[in-house]
Amino acid sequence: MALHFLDFDYSEDEDGIATWDALASVPARRLPELLAELERILAWAHAEFGTPEAPLEHGGPWQYDLQCESAGFASRELHFDPDAGRLQPVLPPMAPEERITISFSLAAERSVSEAFSEQFLPG
Template sequence: MALHFLDFDYSEAEDGVATWDAIASVPEARRQELAQEVHSILAWAWTEFGALHGPHEEGGLWQYDLQCERRGQPLQELRYDGACGELVPALQAGSDGRVTLTLSISGLPAFAEAFAAHFGLF
């Protein structure tokens, strides 16, 4: 699957945990497209590995952090609700008409290999 907004940087820890970090900033007119791209990533991860979501230190295979930044407002944490298939809360633009998202997703080797292969990140 081709990604249009999120350009991931890759790193790998000594313990084998792979991490991809991305940031994207778009005008209001492209907000829904960005939200859909993030949704597609997290929906895939949830469908393929949802039962194994959680901190690596607690036995989880993968985890993510999703933050929304809007001018003049504090960072807002977003989450993917696997039950209803939506980002919660809904993505909103700031007073300057832009929305900036940061997504960090990490996983152990089984998740990392599948994630990189699916999204063409190798």
């Protein structure tokens, strides 16, 4: 599945935990497309590996952190609702050219990381 907004950096710790980090900044008029891309990734992860019930350090297979910020409102954390397939909370209306920045990190054990790479990252 091709990604159009998110370009990931990869790192791995000494325990083999992989972290995929992406930062995207778009005008508000493009935000629905960026959010849809994030929702596709998170829907896939929930479908393949379940809802992250515990952090990695407590035996969970994966976790994520998703933050957004804009000059128009304070930085806030977004959460994915797997039943609705949508990110929450819904962001307030913004002027079409106002920029919003999303930071997304997905940390995972090796099998989840490899599956993520195969599903979303080119060659």
